[in-house]
Amino acid sequence: PEVEVSPAVARTAEDIGSMEIRGAATIAAAAAEALGEQAAGSDADSPEAFRAELRAAARVLYDTRPTAVSLPNALRYVLRDVEGETVERLRASVRASVSEFCRRLDNAQTDLGRVGANRLRDGDTIMTHCHSTDVLACVEAAVEQGKSLSAFVKETRPRNQGHITAEALGELGVDVTLIVDSAARRYLNDVDHVLVGADSIAADGSVINKIGTSGLAVNARDRGTPIVCAAQTIKLHPDTLTGHTVDIEMRDEREVVDRETAEEIGDPEVLNPAFDVTPPRYVDAIVTERGQFPPESIVSLMRELFGESTTEPWAE
Numbered sequence: 001p002e003v004e005v006s007p008a009v010a011r012t013a014e015d016i017g018s019m020e021i022r023g024a025a026t027i028a029a030a031a032a033e034a035l036g037e038q039a040a041g042s043d044a045d046s047p048e049a050f051r052a053e054l055r056a057a058a059r060v061l062y063d064t065r066p067t068a069v070s071l072p073n074a075l076r077y078v079l080r081d082v083e084g085e086t087v088e089r090l091r092a093s094v095r096a097s098v099s100e101f102c103r104r105l106d107n108a109q110t111d112l113g114r115v116g117a118n119r120l121r122d123g124d125t126i127m128t129h130c131h132s133t134d135v136l137a138c139v140e141a142a143v144e145q146g147k148s149l150s151a152f153v154k155e156t157r158p159r160n161q162g163h164i165t166a167e168a169l170g171e172l173g174v175d176v177t178l179i180v181d182s183a184a185r186r187y188l189n190d191v192d193h194v195l196v197g198a199d200s201i202a203a204d205g206s207v208i209n210k211i212g213t214s215g216l217a218v219n220a221r222d223r224g225t226p227i228v229c230a231a232q233t234i235k236l237h238p239d240t241l242t243g244h245t246v247d248i249e250m251r252d253e254r255e256v257v258d259r260e261t262a263e264e265i266g267d268p269e270v271l272n273p274a275f276d277v278t279p280p281r282y283v284d285a286i287v288t289e290r291g292q293f294p295p296e297s298i299v300s301l302m303r304e305l306f307g308e309s310t311t312e313p314w315a316e
């Protein structure tokens with residue numbers, strides 16, 4: 001029989017699917033917390049039933065969006081060490097695991113920010129794409145070091161996550177200029193660093209991030225502007241160690257064009273990929289909480305952290 005998941009899990013899954021909750025790190029934290037709520041609210045009458053509920057909850061959360069590996073990595077982390085002979089012990093174990101996960105996630109972002117900030121000098125101008133809390137951590141640390149920064153913020157069609165970035169950078173005291181995505185190349189001459197986040201990093205050092213990142217990186221390389229990816233190690237995709245590729249999410253065409261406009265223009269086919277892959281040769285550095293890596297060497301960190309294989313916590 002189907003195992004019911006708690007309303008809290010269903011709500012979180014819906015919010016991730018609709019992008020009410022979005023961005024790889026935020027999704028990971030929300031998924032971990034949802035597992036905690038599943039455990040807290042469970043009235044399972046046996047440890048087996050409790051574990052089955054957790055697996056079902058993990059599955060529902062996993063199925064929301066395919067590209068950010070921080071989501072399965074979070075589920076894996078929380079469920080890996082859950083132990084106990086009774087439901088009460090299991091519940092406490094999940095609670096401890098969730099808070100440890102969230103604590104590590106916060107610390108990783110702070111540590112990463114300090115590493116990324118070392119690259120930025122007083123008076124520098126950055127260019128951003130989408131909205132990445134890992135990128136913002138670098139900027140925040142630089143500002144705390146007393147550096148004054150300016151930013152060209154790409155609006156990031158179709159969802160305009162650049163607006164979130166513009167607001168956040170403004171609050172940090174950064175001098176913000178918002179541009180349309182296609183104006184990026186024009187302003188790259190005035191930029192010292194392109195700073196982007198990641199939804200996943202593959203074993204070959206490819207960066208999977210918001211659609212448009214790869215074009216920005218190619219343009220930045222052409223202009224000689226360094227491109228830096230800020231990504232906690234939770235963004236490292238373990239399956240890519242064994243040759244798997246990262247699934248690129250395709251989203252609703254209505255994010256690109258509303259029905260009425262589509263009809264006015266002859267109802268063309270619309271494609272709306274949410275992410276793209278930037279090959280390692282266009283990336284100067286990947287900044288993590290474990291230090292800065294050339295993309296080609298990220299595989300050794302992945303082996304250290306994950307070993308060669310992993311098992312999925314939601315498998316029966």
Ligand code: RUB
Pocket residue numbers: 022023024025026068129130131132133134135161196197198199209210274
């Ligand atoms: C968000 C996006 C962000 C990464 C990193 O895409 O591409 O750059 O998720 O974010 P979406 P963070 O808006 O489709 O979720 O550094 O906060 O993890």
